[in-house]
Amino acid sequence: MSTEEHRIQAAIAGRRDATESLLAELLPRVRSFVRYSVHGDSEVDDITQEALIAILRGLPTYRGEGAFASWANRVVARVTFAASKRARTERCQVDDESVELTSVPSEEALPDDCLMHREVVELLEQLSDEQRRALLLHYVMGMSIPEMAEALEVPFETVRSRLRTGKAHLREILFRES
Incomplete structure (x- = not known):
């Protein structure tokens, strides 16, 4: 059994250290995907949290037939797209208000990183x-x-x-x- 499989099994069994380790490893990748998928940064943290919870709840269904990262990516994509669809429906129901892009840089981010992030988001938008x-x-x-x-x-x-x-x-x- 690989280290990753052992950690997944430990997380399924409820071991807090294994769960924290797994989530810490997944968090940057999940957050980046969510940030670039949704319009505006206001919901990034909520959707990221929702995606991580979905991964934890779905761990018992992971069969180990493929890479864990690929399985986790599919879960994150499903959650993100569902949240995006909900937000789009709510925007249509409320008053076609425009969502303004705001960016909250991390403490480690350099000014150029923030500028590049903003440019990438503007292109993707x-x-x-x-x-x-x-x-x-x-x-x-x-x-x-x-x-x-x-x-x-x-x-x-x-x-x-x-x-x-x-x-x-x-x-x-x-x-x-x-």
């Missing part, structure tokens, strides 16, 4: 939700196209199309701005 999600799942979370198709619940070719059009749209935006 110009893509459709479908294109942004596809690019994030593939390039940030490292998911394969079949894994993405499963997580997004769309056909394989749809995922490929969203990746292709998302990259093309980003190139077009960057070309226009330069």
